[in-house]
Amino acid sequence: MSEQPYADLERSRVRRLPDRSSRERALVHAILDEGLIGHVGFAAEGGPVVIPMLYARDGERLYLHGSPASRLMRTLARGVPVCLTVTHLDALVLARSAFHHSMNYRSAVVLGTAREATGLEEKRRALAAIVEHVVPGRSSDTRPPSEFEEKYTRVLVLEIEEASAKVRAGGPKDDEADLALPHWAGVIPLRLVAGAPQPEPDLAPHIKPPPYAEHYRRV
Amino acid sequence: MSEQPYADLERSRVRRLPDRSSRERALVHAILDEGLIGHVGFAAEGGPVVIPMLYARDGERLYLHGSPASRLMRTLARGVPVCLTVTHLDALVLARSAFHHSMNYRSAVVLGTAREATGLEEKRRALAAIVEHVVPGRSSDTRPPSEFEEKYTRVLVLEIEEASAKVRAGGPKDDEADLALPHWAGVIPLRLVAGAPQPEPDLAPHIKPPPYAEHYRRV
Numbered sequence: 001m002s003e004q005p006y007a008d009l010e011r012s013r014v015r016r017l018p019d020r021s022s023r024e025r026a027l028v029h030a031i032l033d034e035g036l037i038g039h040v041g042f043a044a045e046g047g048p049v050v051i052p053m054l055y056a057r058d059g060e061r062l063y064l065h066g067s068p069a070s071r072l073m074r075t076l077a078r079g080v081p082v083c084l085t086v087t088h089l090d091a092l093v094l095a096r097s098a099f100h101h102s103m104n105y106r107s108a109v110v111l112g113t114a115r116e117a118t119g120l121e122e123k124r125r126a127l128a129a130i131v132e133h134v135v136p137g138r139s140s141d142t143r144p145p146s147e148f149e150e151k152y153t154r155v156l157v158l159e160i161e162e163a164s165a166k167v168r169a170g171g172p173k174d175d176e177a178d179l180a181l182p183h184w185a186g187v188i189p190l191r192l193v194a195g196a197p198q199p200e201p202d203l204a205p206h207i208k209p210p211p212y213a214e215h216y217r218r219v
Numbered sequence: 220m221s222e223q224p225y226a227d228l229e230r231s232r233v234r235r236l237p238d239r240s241s242r243e244r245a246l247v248h249a250i251l252d253e254g255l256i257g258h259v260g261f262a263a264e265g266g267p268v269v270i271p272m273l274y275a276r277d278g279e280r281l282y283l284h285g286s287p288a289s290r291l292m293r294t295l296a297r298g299v300p301v302c303l304t305v306t307h308l309d310a311l312v313l314a315r316s317a318f319h320h321s322m323n324y325r326s327a328v329v330l331g332t333a334r335e336a337t338g339l340e341e342k343r344r345a346l347a348a349i350v351e352h353v354v355p356g357r358s359s360d361t362r363p364p365s366e367f368e369e370k371y372t373r374v375l376v377l378e379i380e381e382a383s384a385k386v387r388a389g390g391p392k393d394d395e396a397d398l399a400l401p402h403w404a405g406v407i408p409l410r411l412v413a414g415a416p417q418p419e420p421d422l423a424p425h426i427k428p429p430p431y432a433e434h435y436r437r438v
Contacts, residue, residue, distance in 0.1 A: 011265045016289045036322070037308055039258035041269035046230045047300025048267045050260035052326050070235045081266025085258055089411075092255075094432065098350050098361045099368040103255070107271050131317050135407075142317045142402050149318040171419045183361050184426050186418040188354075188435050192308075195408035200390045207403050213313065216407050 012111050012162040022165045031108040031165055032057045034219050035086035036134060038110075040064070042075055042082050055084065056126070056133035062110065062158040063117075063126035073154045076114040082158060084110045091187040095172030096179065104168050104187065111162040117155035126155045137212035192218060231330050231381040241384045250327035250384055251276045253437050254305035255353060257329075259283070261294055261301050274303065275345070275352035281329065281377040282336075282345035292373045295333040301377060303329045310406040314391030315398065323387050323406065330381040336374035345374045356431035411437060 005023035006012075014021030022028075032038075032055075041050045051072055056063045062084060066073040076082055091104035117123045124145070132139040145153065172185050194216040197209040224242035225231075233240030241247075251257075251274075260269045270291055275282045281303060285292040295301055310323035336342045346369070351358040364372065391404050413435040416428040 011263050011268060016286055016291075036311075037306055037324075039260075039269050039271075039304055039306070041258075041260035041267040041302070043262060043267055044230050047330065048260040048262055048302045049230060049330075050258050050269055050302045050304040050328065052258075052304065052306040052324065054322065067235055072235075083260070083267045083269045085269040085271065087256055087258070087271040089256055092353060092435070094354065094357065094361075096362055097364070097368070098346060098358065099364050099372070101350055101353070101357075101361070103273065103353070105256070105271065109269065111266065111268075127317060131320055134311060134320070134322070135313065138313065138320075139317065142313075142320070143315055143397055143400055145316070145318050149316070153318070171417075174419075178362055179421060180423075181362055182426060184416075184418065184428055184432060185422050186416055186428070186432075188416050188432055189414035191412050191414065193410050193412040195410065197403075197405055197407050198390075199403065199405040200393075202398060203404050204399075207401065209403055209405070213403060213405075213407055216311070 006163045009162045012109050012164040014164055014166050020166050020168055022167065024165070027165045028108045028163045029057065031088065031106050032086055034088060038084040038086050040082060040084050042080055044075070054130055054134060056129035058129050060160045062160065063129055064114065064156040064158060065127060065130055066154055068152065068154045070154070073156065076156050077116045077154065079113050079115060082112055082114050084158065089190050091189045093172050093187050094185055096174045096181040096183045096185050100172050100174055102168060102172065106165065106167045108163060108165045110160050112158045112160055114156040114158045117157055120150065122157070123150055123155045126157065127153065135212055135216070137210065141210060225382045228381045231328050231383040233383055233385050239385050239387055241386065243384065246384045247327045247382045248276065250307065250325050251305055253307060257303040257305045259301060259303050261299055263294065273349055273353060275348035277348050279379045281379065282348055283333065283375040283377060284346060284349055285373055287371065287373045289373070292375065295375050296335050296373065298332050298334060301331055301333050303377065308409050310408045312391050312406050313404055315393045315400040315402045315404050319391050319393055321387060321391065325384065325386045327382060327384045329379050331377045331379055333375040333377045336376055339369065341376070342369055342374045345376065346372065354431055354435070356429065360429060
């Protein structure tokens with residue numbers, strides 16, 4: 001890809017084990033797109049607060065949404081610095097020694113400043129993007145927001161100003177001297193799995209789960 | 220339980236939909252104990268940073284660990300305010316209307332101030348607790364840390380000063396007027412699932428995966 005990587009800026013720099021880190025846009029985007037929940041950090045009175053939020057990516061911006069009454073949304077809309085982190089836990093890594101136990105994961109750290117969505121068109125695009133991000137195929141198969149609902153939803157746009165990814169993969173890195181120990185070593189893979197869709201009790205029986213629900217999976 | 224709930228303090232107060240929130244210790248503990256990764260927020264120069272970390276709970280304290288060289292660990296050890304948030308995504312909630320789409324989740328927000336572990340005994344207890352938290356049964360089935368390794372690991376203790384939990388469960392809350400719409404409505408359950416353990420290529424073939432790896436699951 002000819003795309004420029006993200007700049008190597010201070011706050012999002014991976015210092016520990018920098019060989020596991022990356023500024024590649026494609027990698028950061030892939031981690032964000034697979035994720036469902038971002039952990040959003042901001043400064044509250046007394047210290048930082050981290051809140052899980054749905055989001056969607058649209059190029060180099062992320063959309064967040066919530067109630068206009070929400071403290072979180074009001075705080076973020078003020079244009080304070082925000083960090084949104086998405087983590088996929090791929091495996092537990094069991095080494096012969098306690099010290100070398102680890103986990104395989106992919107995380108993306110995004111820094112930016114949120115602003116309120118400007119105008120109805122951007123708001124609509126953002127809300128559809130969030131539904132579509134969570135359940136691809138759903139945004140055109142649901143009643144769209146009414147004017148009242150649009151008014152009652154606050155949409156924030158977070159331009160990605162800095163971002164970095166960190167990835168660990170593979171097995172344990174045991175010390176040579178430990179290789180003959182009798183302890184099992186390897187990885188336990190982990191995966192987020194969807195179960196069978198459970199219809200609402202008041203749903204008409206002829207409405208079957210659509211394929212995007214029946215075969216739901218991330219990537 | 221006769222235990223007092225956590226105090227209803229400002230920074231960890233759930234303002235939106237407070238009926239979904241709780242200060243019950245047993246609930247906060249259960250969410251923390253099921254989790255593997257906490258998203259740890261702290262103030263860096265320029266704004267907040269949120270980093271995924273392993274942890275373990277020991278009563279009303281959490282243990283974190285990392286390299287002494289880590290910026291994150293050095294910053295936290297200075298006694299700055301920290302927020303650690305753990306989230307379980309239990310289901311996607313599909314409503315007839317885009318507006319009422321939601322997710323079922325359980326999250327715990329813990330606020331506190333980290334301090335460095337005092338003395339070798341506390342450090343050992345913390346490191347064993349972290350291994351045991353991630354893979355119950357493993358801490359006594361691995362080579363314990365050497366003196367060098369203990370020295371090379373920084374352990375932080377985060378006393379839980381404030382905490383709250385937030386939980387959403389159940390189906391979509393559609394508007395009466397939308398119930399006859401032709402869109403499927405219900406929930407798609409999500410679960411973190413462990414696959415078959417994958418042994419290291421250099422593992423002696425007679426060492427079989429122990430039951431805690433073969434049947435790994437959270438709760």
